[in-house]
Amino acid sequence: DQQVKQNSPSLSVQEGRISILNCDYTNSMFDYFLWYKKYPAEGPTFLISISSIKDKNEDGRFTVFLNKSAKHLSLHIVPSQPGDSAVYFCAAENTGNQFYFGTGTSLTVIP
Amino acid sequence: KAGVTQTPRYLIKTRGQQVTLSCSPISGHRSVSWYQQTPGQGLQFLFEYFSETQRNKGNFPGRFSGRQFSNSRSEMNVSTLELGDSALYLCASSLVSGGYDTQYFGPGTRLTVL
Numbered sequence: 001d002q003q004v005k006q007n008s009p010s011l012s013v014q015e016g017r018i019s020i021l022n023c024d025y026t027n028s029m030f031d032y033f034l035w036y037k038k039y040p041a042e043g044p045t046f047l048i049s050i051s052s053i054k055d056k057n058e059d060g061r062f063t064v065f066l067n068k069s070a071k072h073l074s075l076h077i078v079p080s081q082p083g084d085s086a087v088y089f090c091a092a093e094n095t096g097n098q099f100y101f102g103t104g105t106s107l108t109v110i111p
Numbered sequence: 112k113a114g115v116t117q118t119p120r121y122l123i124k125t126r127g128q129q130v131t132l133s134c135s136p137i138s139g140h141r142s143v144s145w146y147q148q149t150p151g152q153g154l155q156f157l158f159e160y161f162s163e164t165q166r167n168k169g170n171f172p173g174r175f176s177g178r179q180f181s182n183s184r185s186e187m188n189v190s191t192l193e194l195g196d197s198a199l200y201l202c203a204s205s206l207v208s209g210g211y212d213t214q215y216f217g218p219g220t221r222l223t224v225l
Binding site: 102104 | 115117142144146151152153154156159166167201203205207211212213215216217218219221
């Protein structure tokens with residue numbers, strides 16, 4: 001049972017435009033959400049996180065939005081750069097420090 | 112501060128053999144989690160160790176086991192390997208500060224079962 005879902009396996013965006021990656025979750029007990037970026041042959045790298053008491057968190061070009069009522073979060077990358085091309089995983093954490101990951105979205109930024 | 116390290120990086124085994132993978136967490140991190148990544152399946156949680164005890168366990172058969180040592184280093188063992196065990200095995204460590212954590216991943220061990 002996949003509790004965290006990324007329904008778009010892939011996304012292509014032109015350099016300089018906005019990339020929007022989406023993630024849905026089913027468990028209302030999740031309180032903390034994270035985004036990771038993964039290049040081939042490397043482990044995932046932590047990007048940005050958000051607590052359920054917030055609806056937005058920003059770090060440079062990366063912004064995460066959380067809509068608790070819809071159980072939905074999104075990652076915005078503005079402006080997108082070719083180096084952003086990677087697989088992006090969203091993750092949710094419960095109070096027991098257990099993490100649940102989505103299946104990933106492969107982002108390609110076209111120069 | 113050194114990141115999470117995993118050894119070996121690549122491994123080729125045959126069906127029926129067993130394998131042991133090693134993970135050294137970031138210094139000071141007390142929790143180590145293991146994940147299996149296969150194409151299209153995302154990161155499947157195997158188990159988590161904290162203070163040498165298994166704290167959480169995913170839905171994998173008993174052929175998959177692990178342990179954690181007093182210095183927080185962890186090992187994962189897979190016995191009687193099957194072709195379907197071919198995957199990237201990732202280790203992640205976290206601090207366990209009492210609140211919410213961030214997991215930091217190692218580079219992974221690529222296991223190929225022939």
